[in-house]
């Protein structure tokens with residue numbers, strides 16, 4: 001599906017943001033990308049759809065090398081990638097429906113196509129997606145009247161309107177409260193499975209990454225320093241990625257806190273740490 005080979009990015013300022021990244025995604029999975037501020041997470045995501053121009057390397061999306069496409073081909077290829085952002089990037093004065101339908105357009109042609117009416121099939125698909133992301137009945141609501149969680153649901157629906165081959169997600173929950181963050185991550189993981197579309201998700205919250213990803217990639221100084229599953233993220237791994245710190249409270253300890261079946265959750269409940277009313 002996606003294969004990145006020796007991707008490098010040196011900004012004109014001389015900053016080496018990506019220093020030879022190689023990774024591959026061959027299943028519809030959620031790949032969480034963690035790493036300290038400045039590690040290159042956003043640069044990686046933006047290089048994949050070439051909002052940032054890679055300096056060298058290959059980005060193969062279903063065999064097309066995105067890194068070496070001309071302008072026209074790039075516009076087509078970008079429609080195969082759905083972007084979801086921390087700040088949602090909705091058009092505030094447009095309705096939820098208009099925002100979702102804008103996902104049918106390439107990034108650039110939106111304003112040009114704004115006055116055209118959309119095909120019935122697109123509108124039907126948008127209604128279906130709105131219902132799926134939990135926003136049934138909100139189609140005529142203006143984007144600026146929504147909560148953060150609702151805005152992110154619109155962002156997700158808009159990205160999926162493109163029927164993308166890949167979702168690129170940059171800190172989707174950084175502006176959300178813990179419970180809403182979990183709901184949004186859960187929705188994302190479900191949609192990845194339902195639609196068979198893999199997602200690369202930059203995320204600062206390690207426990208959230210552990211709870212809702214199939215694979216975790218750790219970046220440091222533009223390099224992949226860790227690749228593994230949730231349970232392999234130990235304190236030693238976090239020290240390697242982020243540096244020395246007391247990581248004991250950061251790592252997810254409760255396997256299945258939601259339905260209370262995890263081995264540790266009983267213990268924590270007994271200790272009074274995890275109360276019914278506080279579980280997300």
Ligand SMILES: Nc1ncnc2c1ncn2[C@@H]1O[C@H](COP(=O)(O)OP(=O)(O)OP(=O)(O)O)[C@@H](O)[C@H]1O
Nearest residue numbers: 011012013015017036037038039040041042043044
């Ligand atoms: N447009 C730019 N011009 C010059 N340097 C940049 C630019 N964008 C990012 N950088 C630098 O590249 C490096 C990687 O930045 P990037 O934004 O990819 O990190 P990040 O892992 O996403 O960080 P954060 O967790 O804070 O979002 C940093 O040193 C940053 O200062």
Ligand SMILES: [Mg+2]
Nearest residue numbers: 041042043202
């Ligand atoms: Mg970033």
